[in-house]
Amino acid sequence: MASYEDLGFGKFKIYVELGYDERGNRKRRTKTITATSERDLNKKIRDFEIKCFNEKDEPIDNIKFSSFVDRWIKNHVEPNLTLTSKEAYEYLLNDCGVLEHFEKMKMKDIKKYHIVEYLANEQTEGKPLIPNKYLLLKSIFARAFEWDVIKINPTSGIKEPKREKRTVDYYNESELNHLFKVLENCYPKHRIMIKLAAIGGLRRGEILGIREESIDYENNSIYIDKQLRYDKNKKQFYLAPVKNKKPRTVYFPKEFMDELEKYHLQFKARRMQMGNLWKGIYDDDGDMINLLLVRDDGYPTHLNTMRNEWDKIKKRYNLKHITFHQLRHSCASLMVKKGINFKVIQERLGHANIGITLDLYSHLEEDQHKESVNVFEQLF
Known part of the structure; x- marks a missing residue:
C-alpha cells in the first residue's frame, strides 16, 4: 500500500508499506520525487510501489544499491546524523543523480572503476558537488563493508576530488562604513540582523x-549555541546545535549592544501587547522558546526571508552585490586587515579549525607582507 506527502514546490515523499519483519517491526520504504502533474505523480507512485514489492525479499548478499541506501539512511543517517545532513544526503541522492546512476546495480558488483568512471564523467560534464558525491558514496560503501554486505570497499584508495578554490567577496572598510550609514534608514530588525x-x-x-x-548586556556579548532550522517534512522550525557543535561567546561594540537593547525593549512591549495572539514556537517540554529576531506576530523568521530582505536593501541603496553570507566574510576580512590574530578570527566565526580560516583569508595578508618591508627601510 502506497501513500504520499506533498512537500511543496512540486516535490512529494512516497511511502510504501511492506508489512512487518520477523521481529514484528513495521517495514516501510520512502522516496522523494518531483512530479510535474497528478498523472506523473500517480505513475511514479505506482512504479515505486512495484519496485518495492519486487525487492522486499531481496537477500542481503544480493542487495541492490537503491535497497541498501534505504537501509543506510534508516540504520546510519537517521540515528547518528543531524536532519540537515540527512536532507543534504537526500538532495545528492535524489536531485543530483547519484541514486539514478547506481540504483539497479548490485552492491557486490560495484567495483572501484565504476566509481572512478562516474566521478570522472561528472567532472567532464561540469556538474557541481563532485567532492560531496564522493563523500556520500564513501559513507555508503564504508557502512556496507562494516556490515558485511560487501567483501571489498570499492571507494577505498580513491583520491578525493579536488574542491575548487573558493573566492571570497566582501565589503572593505569604507564599504562597511557606507553600509552602516544606509542601515540607519532601514527597518530595525533588518538592521540588527545585518550588523x-x-x-x-x-x-x-x-x-x-x-x-x-x-x-x-553587561559584558557586551552574545552566547551562540543554537541555530534555527526548518524541517521540510514536518513543516516546522526547531533549534539545532551550531555547526561543529562548538558554542562560542561573541563580543560586540557597546554602541551596537545599546542598539540591540533598545530593539529588545520594543520587542518585549510588542509581545506583551499581542498576548495570546503571539505565535511563538515551543520546546519538547512545552515551554516557549524566547527567539528575539522573529516576525511581528512572534513566529520565526525564515532563513530565506533574511536573504530576500538583504537583496532588497542592496537594490534600494545600490550597494555592491555580495550575498548575506559574505557579510560574514566582510567581518573576517576587516579583522585580518587590522592584524587580529587568526585564532581569534577562527573562534569568532566558529570555524572547526584554524585551517579553514587560513584557507579562506590568508590571501588578504598580502598587503601586510608588502607593508612589512617598511620596517627595514629605516636601516638604509
Whole structure:
C-alpha cells in the first residue's frame, strides 16, 4: 500500500508499506520525487510501489544499491546524523543523480572503476558537488563493508576530488562604513540582523537562533549555541546545535549592544501587547522558546526571508552585490586587515579549525607582507 506527502514546490515523499519483519517491526520504504502533474505523480507512485514489492525479499548478499541506501539512511543517517545532513544526503541522492546512476546495480558488483568512471564523467560534464558525491558514496560503501554486505570497499584508495578554490567577496572598510550609514534608514530588525553578520560574523541560522537569555548586556556579548532550522517534512522550525557543535561567546561594540537593547525593549512591549495572539514556537517540554529576531506576530523568521530582505536593501541603496553570507566574510576580512590574530578570527566565526580560516583569508595578508618591508627601510 502506497501513500504520499506533498512537500511543496512540486516535490512529494512516497511511502510504501511492506508489512512487518520477523521481529514484528513495521517495514516501510520512502522516496522523494518531483512530479510535474497528478498523472506523473500517480505513475511514479505506482512504479515505486512495484519496485518495492519486487525487492522486499531481496537477500542481503544480493542487495541492490537503491535497497541498501534505504537501509543506510534508516540504520546510519537517521540515528547518528543531524536532519540537515540527512536532507543534504537526500538532495545528492535524489536531485543530483547519484541514486539514478547506481540504483539497479548490485552492491557486490560495484567495483572501484565504476566509481572512478562516474566521478570522472561528472567532472567532464561540469556538474557541481563532485567532492560531496564522493563523500556520500564513501559513507555508503564504508557502512556496507562494516556490515558485511560487501567483501571489498570499492571507494577505498580513491583520491578525493579536488574542491575548487573558493573566492571570497566582501565589503572593505569604507564599504562597511557606507553600509552602516544606509542601515540607519532601514527597518530595525533588518538592521540588527545585518550588523550581527557584518560585525559578529554570525551565520543566518545562528542569528535567528538567538534567544533573549543568550544576550549579556553587561559584558557586551552574545552566547551562540543554537541555530534555527526548518524541517521540510514536518513543516516546522526547531533549534539545532551550531555547526561543529562548538558554542562560542561573541563580543560586540557597546554602541551596537545599546542598539540591540533598545530593539529588545520594543520587542518585549510588542509581545506583551499581542498576548495570546503571539505565535511563538515551543520546546519538547512545552515551554516557549524566547527567539528575539522573529516576525511581528512572534513566529520565526525564515532563513530565506533574511536573504530576500538583504537583496532588497542592496537594490534600494545600490550597494555592491555580495550575498548575506559574505557579510560574514566582510567581518573576517576587516579583522585580518587590522592584524587580529587568526585564532581569534577562527573562534569568532566558529570555524572547526584554524585551517579553514587560513584557507579562506590568508590571501588578504598580502598587503601586510608588502607593508612589512617598511620596517627595514629605516636601516638604509
